[in-house]
Amino acid sequence: MTKDITPDLCPADPILRVMTGRWKTHIVYLLGEDGPTRFTAIQRRLPPISPKVLTSRLRELEQDGLVWRVQEETIPPKVTYGLTELGLEVHAILKSFDAVGRKLKSAPPDSPA
Amino acid sequence: MTKDITPDLCPADPILRVMTGRWKTHIVYLLGEDGPTRFTAIQRRLPPISPKVLTSRLRELEQDGLVWRVQEETIPPKVTYGLTELGLEVHAILKSFDAVGRKLKSAPPDSPA
DNA sequence: CGGGATCCGCACGGATACTG
């Protein structure tokens, strides 16, 4: 979002831009693992996240079509978030990153291709 | 980098954090497609990027073990960048994103899983 | 040619307080 002047070089850029930031990957991953979850429950699983930020990130993910939101006008209110089909696809991709992710820790030496 | 307090929720988070920002995906993708490339050549392919920013991103990618750097002390100097094996793996992943990437454009309506 | 130095704007993110 924000600015998108960059030409169509890397095909992965759009999705990565959608997933970027401190929390979005965790939110999508969490909703994928646990299924539909309520606002406060999400917040409790993401240690120090303020409600403002959580709301903001959820709105963005909603706008990008990864997350849906259902609100029950009860008292007290009850709002549940979950993954759309697109969100589920992204969640699957996130899990597939696991293998490569570990290799980052060991910071391998140079190996000129 | 910078801060990494977030718990180990999403396994993809570390790599995504490494790839985040306006340029990194494009840099890695470009080096993967074209092979080892010189500084100015990279800059010319990433339209409006300042040398400072390009240097900065390349240094970070180098530190994270995705990119290597060789410098020939000639006059004028000649510096070439390329992907390490880890970088090549990431490049492959970036390409695999292509399919899901297209689905973002059409911004599909909600489909509660 | 391949940077480094400097200045600056802005969006992301954190903290706290308040509300329907």
Place this chain on the structure above:
DNA sequence: CAGTATCCGTGCGGATCCCG
């Protein structure tokens, strides 16, 4: 419970100029 409002710090990114 699920937000909204406000303030503020910081890091990314851009622009420009200078250097070995």
